[in-house]
Each structure stands twice: as structure tokens, then as C-alpha cells.
Amino acid sequence: QLVESGGGLVQPGGSLKLSCTASGFSLGRDTVGWFRQAPGKEREGVSSISASGINSNYADSVQGRFTVSRDNAKNMVYLQMDSLKPEDTAIYYCAILAIMSGTATPSLNRDFYSAWGQGTQVTVSS
Numbered sequence: 001q002l003v004e005s006g007g008g009l010v011q012p013g014g015s016l017k018l019s020c021t022a023s024g025f026s027l028g029r030d031t032v033g034w035f036r037q038a039p040g041k042e043r044e045g046v047s048s049i050s051a052s053g054i055n056s057n058y059a060d061s062v063q064g065r066f067t068v069s070r071d072n073a074k075n076m077v078y079l080q081m082d083s084l085k086p087e088d089t090a091i092y093y094c095a096i097l098a099i100m101s102g103t104a105t106p107s108l109n110r111d112f113y114s115a116w117g118q119g120t121q122v123t124v125s126s
């Protein structure tokens with residue numbers, strides 16, 4: 001199971017850094033994805049990062065504002081979120097890629113992921 005942290009309330013234009021770690025196992029060989037789910041909406045892919053950290057992927061809605069990274073020595077994956085907007089408000093989840101897409105770019109398809117965490121709430125509001 002993965003564990004997310006770092007959510008909170010932030011004003012529009014502000015920043016937050018989310019963290020994801022694994023309870024009882026290493027993430028070092030896994031592609032990890034970040035997803036979010038707003039009330040009344042489906043869970044959507046936000047960003048993903050390969051096991052090595054060399055390849056990453058971003059949804060168009062967050063490209064240029066969010067940055068995914070990882071520190072395998074610390075068993076951590078991060079999502080730096082800058083220039084936050086009210087529409088970024090959601091519960092954010094991390095998960096492990098379970099079905100390989102066959103491409104170097106890590107997938108943002110939620111159906112390919114498993115071992116979901118409980119999520120962390122991000123609220124962007126003035």
C-alpha cells in the first residue's frame with residue numbers, strides 16, 4: 001500500500017509538495033503515477049515517473065506547473081505543484097504501474113495502476 005502526504009489548503013497561485021511512499025516495500029523498481037479525483041468527477045492521471053526517474057509524463061492541464069520527481073534512496077516520490085488553481089482542488093493519489101504500455105513514456109491511464117494509497121486532500125481557495 002502506498003501512503004500520500006503533503007496536501008492542504010492553499011491560495012490560488014500558491015504551491016504544495018506532495019509525497020508518496022510505500023509501506024513495507026521498495027518503490028525503486030516501479031513506475032509511479034499521481035492521480036486526482038474531484039467531487040463528482042472521474043479519477044484522472046496527473047503525472048507519472050519511471051522507476052529510474054528518467055522518463056516522466058504530465059497531463060496537459062498541469063504541464064509546466066507540476067513537477068514529478070523521486071528519491072529511490074529514500075523510497076519517496078514527489079509531486080511539486082506550483083501556480084495552483086481552484087480547478088486543481090481534488091484528492092490526490094499515488095499508485096504503482098501494474099500493466100506496461102510498451103512505451104518509454106509512463107502511462108497516465110488509471111486502469112494500468114494498482115496499490116492505491118488513501119489519498120491526500122488538496123484545496124485551492126482564497
